[in-house]
Amino acid sequence: MMERPRYFTPSEVASHCTSADLWVSFLGRVCDLSPLMSRYQGDVLLLPIMECAGKDISSWFDPKTKDILKFVDPLTCCERYYTPRGRFVHVPPNGPCSDWDSDIGQPWWKDRRYEVGLLSAKTRWIRILNTLTSQEQLLEVLDHVLRCSCLTESLLVPQVCSEETLEEILQRFLRFNSHARGYTWKHQGQILDMRKTLAENGIMDDDLELDQLRLDRDIFIPTILLDFNDDLTEG
Known part of the structure; x- marks a missing residue:
């Protein structure tokens, strides 16, 4: 028998809102990003995530692809990630960048190791x-x-x-x-x-x-x- 997932209320997610204990919810999932915060401590790319600590960030994602929203840049006609709050960890830069590490494995929003349960629908x-x-x-x-x-x-x-x-x-x-x-x-x-x-x-x-x-x-x-x-x- 498969183990039942654990469900969390929005209030429970909201109580984890510090850099040392940071949870977010998106597309029905609840993720503990505290290890991510520790790994990239001091990185400016953490700021958009820190601003949304304890909140639901489903608006960042395409519900069909389960990936970050994308759009076609009218200037370059290239597809880019849509990040109005600013680029964050694991989102590639818009153009060539010498300090971008492309060998990141699974981006955090696809990595099931961060998932701690599901967000209650009601x-x-x-x-x-x-x-x-x-x-x-x-x-x-x-x-x-x-x-x-x-x-x-x-x-x-x-x-x-x-x-x-x-x-x-x-x-x-x-x-x-x-x-x-x-x-x-x-x-x-x-x-x-x-x-x-x-x-x-x-x-x-x-x-x-x-x-x-x-x-x-x-x-x-x-x-x-x-x-x-x-x-x-x-x-």
Whole structure:
């Protein structure tokens, strides 16, 4: 069985925005370019990439060829890479250049070694309601203030990827509750299949319909109930 790819939200990509920890997304892929930054440290050709650290740069690419956009120079009638932000690492110069190393192997945008996962096509909000605890908490996660009920512990988990299974969402939730595996996950009284996604479990994404009806999405965030299994051996 092939290993499932890991999905990331745009917020997760955006958190990697320094020269020592630099991620970008493009054409649905998420790439960690930190090794590239280290290899070419101090090179002026890194500047366009640094300016877009943590962002989606799909506009740089032709979706059909998966290569950098090209155009025909009206002066030379030659095909050139289209780089309005300036030429960057692995893009050849416009003309002959004595210091251009043509033996670079795969350019970084085609090198799968930089790929760490895929960008979620649609992120979702979910609320995790622990039916066991009654502690009031105020949590701040990824710049989102998560408010908890004074009767039950309710966490509004940072946006999750619609492509993720419940088991993968559970991995996210472990940062809040290290014993999350000791609970049964339910929605509207039904036990959820942790091997399936939210949609496959019947928890549909109604964002489009809510927007059409001009209803507040926050009121209709789906809630998953955690029922304690009386087993705290799972950590």
